[in-house]
Amino acid sequence: MSSENERAEGGAEGAPPEQLALIRESVRKAAAPRAKPRTWRGAALAAELPVARVLVDKGVLHLDRYFDYAVPAELDADAQPGVRVRVRFGAGRGRVRDGRREGGGLIDGFLVERRADSDYSGPLAALAQVVSPEPVLGEELLGLARAVADRYAGSLADVLQLAVPPRNARAERRSAPAPLPPPAAPGPGTWERYAHGPAYLESLASGGAPRAVWNALPGPEWAEELARAVAAALASGRGALVVLPDGRAVARLDAALTGVLGEGRHAVLTADAGPEKRYARWLAVRRGSVRAVIGTRAAMFAPVRELGLVALWDDGDDSHSEQHAPQPHAREVLLLRAAQDGCAFLLGGWSCTVEAAQLVESGWARPLVASRERVRAAAPLVRTVGDGDLARDEAARAARLPSLAWQAVRDGLRHGPVLVQVPRRGYVPRLACAVCRAPARCRHCAGPLEGQESGAALRCGWCGREESGWHCAQCGSFRLRAQVVGARRTAEELGRAFPAVPVRTSGREQVLDTVPGAPALVVSTPGAEPVAEGGYAAALLLDGWAMLGRPDLRAGEDALRRWIAAAALVRPQSAGGTVLVVAEPTLRPVQALVRWDPVGHAVRELAERAELGFPPVSRMAAVAGPGEAVAEFLRTAELPPEAEVLGPVPMPGTPAGRARRPGAPPAGEHWERALVRVPPGSGAALTTSLKAAQAARMARGGGTPVRVRMDPPDIG
Template identity: 50%
Template sequence: MAPTGESPEQLTLLRETVRRSRTKAPADITDTLPIARVAVDVSLPHLDRAFDYLVPEDLAATAQPGARVKVRFAGKDLDGFILERLAETEHAGKLARIRKVVSPEQVLTPEVADLCRAVADRYAGVLADVTRLAVPPRLAKVEAEALRCNQPTRPVESTSRDEWSPYPHAEGFLDAVRRTEAPRAIWTAIPGADWALAFAQAAAVCASTGRGALLLAPDARDLERLAKACTTVLGPDGFVTLSADLGPTPRYRAFISALRGCTRVVIGTRAAAFAPVTDLGLVALWDDGDDSYAEPRAPYPHAREVLLLRAHRQKCAALLGGFARSAETAALLESGWANELIADRAVTRAAAPAVHIAGESDRDLARDPGARAARLPHQAFEVAREGLKTGPVLVQVPRAGYLPSLVCQTCRTPSRCTTCGGSLRRTGSSGPASCTVCGRPAADHRCPECGDTRMRAAVVGARRTAEELGRAFPGVVVRTSGGDSMLDEIPGDPALVVTTPGAEPVAENGYAAALLLDTWLLLARPDLRAPEEAVRRWFNAAAMVRSAREGGKVIMVGEPSAMPLQAVVRWSPEGYATRELEERRTARLAPAAKLAELVGSADAVADLITRVRDLVDPTAGLEVLGPVDVDEETVRAVVRTPRAYTLARVLKEALAARGTKKLPGPLRVQVDPATFG
């Protein structure tokens, strides 16, 4: 009830007067660079651009490029990063003010911001999604710490390069790094090479010039090996480790340490590809074909491509190394973008183990007629028994549980679609097999190798293999590595080590022998990259075996005429990669062509394909494969164009048009996916 003598209108006026008296007057806008261009955290393609905001006087000192801010956007307070400060704006309307500077720490450096924009454009993504990958969540307590910078007062004058001595052109590459030039190289390591120590030595050469280095390893185990090598070469304070596995606080502390220039060298997994290394002089990545480098979050960038973009834009040296070679690195060499670091053939053969395929010779077949059909032929038993006299024996068994795929019932050759080359699968108990890429039925499929029309599923079990070997070699220690139980290192004592691909522990003084079983199963994965991936796995495992002069032997159980197996026998990763690239070119697959995978509801995928067709030049050679049903609510299609065509830009425009109209339906676009099949 209103007090006596005051009307409701008077009370309303009184309340408004009190409210205004308690409200702080807005600060004036600063006269110095009053406009802040902000990347707002919005993951909508049609809003993927920077927005201008006014900078209040009381925030002018802290609202610097790279700082986190809060801004008003679409009626909500959203996070963002200041990209730059400007004197004027091109926006004709009224500008809102920056509401708050969350932290004065300039966490998004100009170089990384430019890289994030390039990565978003490369993968038809949104800048906000990339900055989430590049900048870890803020921890105020870490920013408040006075981090101790352990930079040496003077650069190291010289460093050992002994791990690079087998490669004739390595000295020239390292000298170019020392001269602060920007050489680019593809390094094919000899068997048994200590790649981690070689990376550390290259980083030391770069650090001696006062510039920074960024080294990436595929997983936590390899990262630990790299950290040990860097500790040996650079000292415990000469580098910092940046990995998502560290946990929020250690990771952010490492990020801030790199940001503030407290260390010249940063090592990490794919999460470190965007690390804010000061004055970057070298980026290096080991085993680029490992699928761990493929980011599972939008826009799904690959760490290799991120580093290559970074090397190009920041004009720094680039080094991609591995025991095997991917088709992508072969394409880089072919284009002249990078040079080759490889040992002389005689040096490579001297370091390699003796590699044989079970049943490849008439003599082997005479001794064991079932050598080519048996899962563990007599020859493999003999090699294992002989190897156990001097050290551990590695037994690699493909992991069970791959996506459904079919192989020939007789010769186990992977069953492929005769139209596009995709893997065949069955979606039910009845009906013909169909292609996982184009969806065409394969009712009349016939194996191109033996002519059999029957197909079977590809399944195997690693645990059962360990049990069988334990019974076959009584009294011998049997160790397993894979899944949730991974071994990092093992002693050099005789033992059978059964592992899944990629889980091989390092053996002291190397393995005496290795058995690579069920090679056909790795080749049968429902992925067009399966042969390349299988070869990479086999080279990585065989490289852990002692050289032939030390008695090291590798037995591969599979089809002797298969080119992937023959590449390992000849120890020719470069030759196989060149052949693979040529086959990709013939089949119009990445990296010889540009392709994108579209996954979503049937209506959304169909609408996006229509929009892409309308935007693409009719002479560009656009091709659409599918759609193919993934499940009851989801379909998948593939669009591809020649490599030189800007497919990502077209996809981005089509997605932006859908976003503007707010069309329904989930949709995922992945450019150059790491797996395809």
């Protein structure tokens, strides 16, 4: 070849210099080795960054990593980071034929990154399809999802299933509206009732990142106060995100935001909107058309641009805890977002959890509270009826309500509606023998018998069978007494006592949002209390022992939170508002309600938990499953040296005929649960060790399942 090149150059002697240079360049190109274009099954691959790093939608821990795929040239333009893709994955993916990797079933995934080369030495399978060119997974959302997965010992794919809603093609075809300019900074409004309220809004509006735990005053003003905080964040040119416990709270904040900001400045993300509308709103947020988001717990992952504020209302509500793996809590997710984005944080509620008290105690957040004079002016008068009062009360022995309760109801009905909170739904959910007090059980499954409306047969709460000929297996008596009276029975009794007054019920079957301000009796289960126009004239909180007697670490905190949520709907004491709680007055939660001091109650609870080494001072994990499987898991897990294992102890099973509770063992199986706790600072090490042990167990396959949950809400 070299001799041919020399002859070609020699034959060109006497040629002009420009022509001679062209001849030499053509000779050089002809002599250079030709690189074959990269192909897959005969198809050309992308010229630049031909490798796609993909997160497959497989929520198993031993596959919690990225997989590399080749990018065909025809998919090069659409295969950008953040888009949804489909790839071949499975047993066939490991088969190589004619130097090409092929086979496997199609599975969804997210394209995370484009790369020039792969760490994998073998041939790569190619992307099968780009589902949509819409990038839905940005770097911030991916980083947040990874942080949540690491904190809860879960997989990244499981977190993204919670964070990214399912695709809707019609919603993607909609054009995004142009973003509106930032609004003007709002005035303080009712934030002036709090010592540092106006300063908090000023800091938000000026681009600051204040962090506060807000103990809201009773009354309906909380929604407007949250709306003003959102408006202040928008005024600084940033976004805002508020997570609320239920649709009713979202509707109230939605109305308040519309009044403060006007239409089109915020998006509502709830499941009630339907798949298409919810995905369209989510896309508007991701594209930057809307900068403020409110919603229930699924909104905690909303991809708000330039996030300036994250806020959470009533963090003690159970609905903030996700039931799907890895079961994150909205409060912890928003704390991670505040740390990741350096934005402001606001945790608000009428009550106060120990987690909120710890944020203040550690100095991470500042308290945002009103003076005691303001609290006394806004709160109703709270009175108690204890066991001693009930023993001396003839009316209480003959009927369910003490004389003081009847008097409070009568006085309240003269001025407006009266709220009656009953901790149990149904008619008579618990019955016992009137002679020996033995619980009334079903003859078929030993489930608890429940009373229905007057004249109806008894019914089993587990299998649903009716029982018409019950008699006590212990003493043979045919007489029954109510152990617990439900909301429907209470409404029936009150209806007979006050025949001229309308009686409304609000509970699982039908939850009322509002009721008129006219005199009426409103019987509600905790959390379903409707808002009365102008506030309730009085509230009656029955059967306090039923909430305080639960064998759970949070029983007192939850009871106080539910009582305060109901009492906050009552008019102030200056307007005649009265609350009567039927519970032992000497108990700490009852005293906190009388003084309207939820913060003091939370601080004392936090101090006791610190002494005992319980959460939130320590990090804790629950390991549940069949006894042998739990024991083997704990033996193989490389727990931190400071880890302490409590248990295992038997778990209550799922009764036959009843729906299985999240995390409960299947019907007929006997499980055990062990608690693993570590001191502050060792939570990450505990999570890493449990995740590694679970991944190794899944990789081996064929074993009995073991469930791991970080920060379990119930450890009683």
